[in-house]
Amino acid sequence: xxSARTPTGAVPRGRRAGRSTGDDRETAILATAxxxxxxxxxxDISIDDLARGAGISRPTFYFYFPSKxxxxxxxxxxxxxxxxxxxxxxxxxxxxxxRARWRELIARFHAAFGGHRDxxxxxxxxxxxxxxxxxxxxxxxxxxxRAVQAAIESERARGAAPDGLPARDLAIALNSxxxxxxxxxxxxxxxxxxxxxxxxxxxxxxxxxxxxxxxxPVRPPAGxx
Numbered sequence: 030x031x032s033a034r035t036p037t038g039a040v041p042r043g044r045r046a047g048r049s050t051g052d053d054r055e056t057a058i059l060a061t062a063x064x065x066x067x068x069x070x071x072x073d074i075s076i077d078d079l080a081r082g083a084g085i086s087r088p089t090f091y092f093y094f095p096s097k098x099x100x101x102x103x104x105x106x107x108x109x110x111x112x113x114x115x116x117x118x119x120x121x122x123x124x125x126x127x128r129a130r131w132r133e134l135i136a137r138f139h140a141a142f143g144g145h146r147d148x149x150x151x152x153x154x155x156x157x158x159x160x161x162x163x164x165x166x167x168x169x170x171x172x173x174x175r176a177v178q179a180a181i182e183s184e185r186a187r188g189a190a191p192d193g194l195p196a197r198d199l200a201i202a203l204n205s206x207x208x209x210x211x212x213x214x215x216x217x218x219x220x221x222x223x224x225x226x227x228x229x230x231x232x233x234x235x236x237x238x239x240x241x242x243x244x245x246p247v248r249p250p251a252g253x254x
Contacts, residue, residue, distance in 0.1 A: 055093045057083035059107075062100045066147035071101060071155055102161060104148045109169045112141040120180045127189060127245040132232045139211065139228050146215040153212050170208070174200045181239055190240050203235055 061082030065074045076097050080090040094100050115137040123130045142149050156163045177200035184190035193199070210231060213221035222230050236243045 052093070054083060054085055054089070057085070058090065058093060058100060059104060062097075062104060063145070063148060066151050071097075071151040098155075098159060098161065101148070101151060101155070101159075102165060104145070105152050105162065105165060108141065108145045108148055111145070112138050115141045120176060123180060123184060124187065124189070126247050127184065127240070128232075128236060128243070128247075131235055131239075132228065135207070135231050135235070136228045138207070142211055143215065143224070150212070150216055170204060173204050177204060184239065184245075189246055193241075199238060203238060206234065207231055 058079055061079050062074070065078060065082065074097065076090055077087060079097060079100060080087045083090070094103070116134055117137075119130050119134045119137070152162050152166065156166060174197065178196045181190065181196040181199060185192060185196070210222055210227060212218065214224050214227050233243050236245060239245075
């Protein structure tokens with residue numbers, strides 16, 4: 030999967046330069062933010078709440094982050110890094126068994142986002158008013174779209190998937206669908222797919238859209254180079 034990570038050596042979004050990523054106080058701030066997001070909306074969390082939960086003073090908080098929005102951005106960075114790491118090389122192994130590999134990809138993303146659903150929901154809720162969150166998510170989504178586009182084109186080139194809609198348009202629609210379906214499932218914002226079913230529902234839609242069937246060929250068709 031094409032990585033959406035912060036480039037090596039860059040300061041992750043929102044964090045003050047010069048702080049170690051392993052700093053215990055920074056970790057405490059982030060852990061406090063994620064814990065509080067399970068209890069209340071992001072807008073109801075104050076910098077004092079974050080500082081108190083991390084066991085530091087308000088001035089010390091500003092030594093690590095310029096704002097509470099910066100904390101949310103760093104959490105989102107970490108969630109997308111985790112999702113990318115989980116995806117690994119799954120798309121490079123599609124020819125082994127397309128159905129199994131697509132399911133693996135969707136399930137791994139579901140686990141990564143589901144494990145941090147409160148961060149995902151908070152970012153979705155503030156995206157309309159927070160330009161930086163909107164930009165970060167757009168950048169991440171673009172990289173995932175490109176990775177899926179390349180996978181679809183590869184499946185078509187080897188004869189496993191038929192030609193059809195432009196691969197990029199299809200990749201945009203499929204990724205956008207996942208985003209909305211997961212949001213509804215995580216938030217209980219009905220109508221929503223039950224969480225136990227969401228991976229299989231998404232998988233069938235992906236396979237039908239890409240292969241025109243939910244049972245794509247496992248091996249390249251006869252005569253395919």
